[in-house]
Amino acid sequence: MMEVSLLEIIGRIIGAIIIAFIGIVVGLFYKGLDRKLAAKMQARLGPPLRQPFLDFFKLMIKENIVPENAVPWIFNGVPVLTLVSALTILFYLPVGSIPPLLSGYGDVILIIYLLTLPAIGMVIGGFASGSPYANVGAQREMVMMMSYELPLVTTVISIGWKLSQVYPQINVFSLEVINNHPIWGLVGPLGFVGAIFLLLTLAVVTPGELSKIPFDVPEAETELAGGLLVEYSGRNLALFSLADATKTIVMASLTIVLFFPYNISPLFHLSGFLAIALDTLFFLVKLFLVIFIEVTFIRVAVARFKIDQVSFAYWVPISLMGLLGLVLIFLDHII
Amino acid sequence: MKLNKYFERSLWVFHLNTGSCNGCDIEIVAGLTPRYDLERFGIKLVGSPKHADVLLVTGPVTSKMADRVKRVYAQTPDPKAVIVVGTCGISGGVFYNSYNLSGSIDKVIPVDVYVPGCPPRPEAIINGVLQAWIKLEKLRKTLKDNSPAK
Ligand code: SF4
Secondary structure, three states: OOOOOHHHHHHHHHHHHHHHHHHHHHHHHHHHHHHHHHHHHHOOOOOOOOHHHHHHHHHHHOOOOOOOOOHHHHHHHHHHHHHHHHHHHOOOOEOEEEEOOOOOOOOOHHHHHHHHHHHHHHHHHHOOOOOHHHHHHHHHHHHHHHHHHHHHHHHHHHHHHHHHHHHOOOOOOHHHHHHHHHHHHOOHHHHHHHHHHHHHHHHHHHHHOOOEEEOOOOHHHHHOHHHHOOOOOOOHHHHHHHHHHHHHHHHHHHHHHHHHOOOOOOHOOOOHHHHHHHHHHHHHHHHHHHHHHHHHHHHOOOOOOOHHHHHHHHHHHHHHHHHHHHHHHHHHOOO | OOOOOOOHHEEEEEEOOOOOOOHHHHHHHHHHHHOOOOOHHEEEEEEOOOHHHEEEEOOOOOOOOOHHHHHHHHOOOOOOOOEEOOOHHOHHHHOOOOOOOOOOOOOOOOEEEEEEOOOOOOHHHHHHHHHOOOOOOOOHHHHHHHOOOO
């Protein structure tokens, strides 16, 4: 057991509040950027960058309607659960050269579990709202969850396995370890190709995890009228939008930690505060690039899949791609 | 009812068809296309009245729809605005005095802005949303002046 003093606990709590606040603000800002860029790609002007903030403040003053046949405590509790579980993941993610707030307390396996919590929360909320649309949406979300979990886990396990072979002594699933040992430097040519496959797998899983087009079947606005969220209004909807924004940066950060953990400060031989500031800035740039490619670009470029297509895509081609990556990395190690 | 200055900058619109010929509906969709781009004003089309701030109602109210219109209006959370698009919803238009109509939209639910035309141009619809802004701004001012805190 680690010794934890009272001061440290208070420090962690304050840190958690600050990180949650920064995470939400950055998430909403990137959401605005996403909408602006999507509009630019469609030759439109698009909403101002602060639009997600305006939407949030507007939703906060709206009336909160609880449907007659909903279960109120679940219906109102789920948005909070969703936001909190999304924010909790932030505390485990390293940002640039800053170690995570709760380093040593959880690893990437915990993050995979925490990532399913918002989805499960939304499923429960959908069922609890007692609307047929939300019901269908919740069922679809469950099917999606079962589909994308295997490729996601394959990616993480492959990297963990490779690390465990190279450094048998350390805890390979700790995010700090993964962050300090980029996969690209550990593998040969075959493994390099395998890692590219894994990266592609994760890039396809990300929009599914975030329920973005082309995998937004649970929230399909045109067929399901908003799906899972159909009965939510006012404050609850605002909390969901915050959770969505937070989850976006969480998933993008996961990609960065697993595949692009490089820092820029060693290049300039910087140290101390300047290095941290520069690395954080660089991290934000990486975050922007990842979100742009994995979310915005895919969202604008393609149309929505049907639910059976989504589940086929994840179970067959994407899972195979992930397993191929795993096999290549394995072959690379034993040859 | 509460209002703040963010409200007008982020109007989410639910489009309700009460029996229109689909002419007005196409013009509304035209307003969302890159040429007119309503999203630059923060206007977004949503799929559920629970998410909406503005009801865009098109068409004369057929007697079957009258009850549904009332229910959709009741499902929209406060504060909300109603914009009627098209002559049909204002007076019945080409369907005036038809046997199966229950009359114009303002006989069924309170209306804030009327956009006449058969169908109105997208510019006119955008102007209608602007009128709703102005109306909401005035309302906010009166609410603020009459608030007991002052
Ligand atoms: S106003 Fe004209 S275009 Fe619009 S619904 Fe009526 S008949 Fe159709």
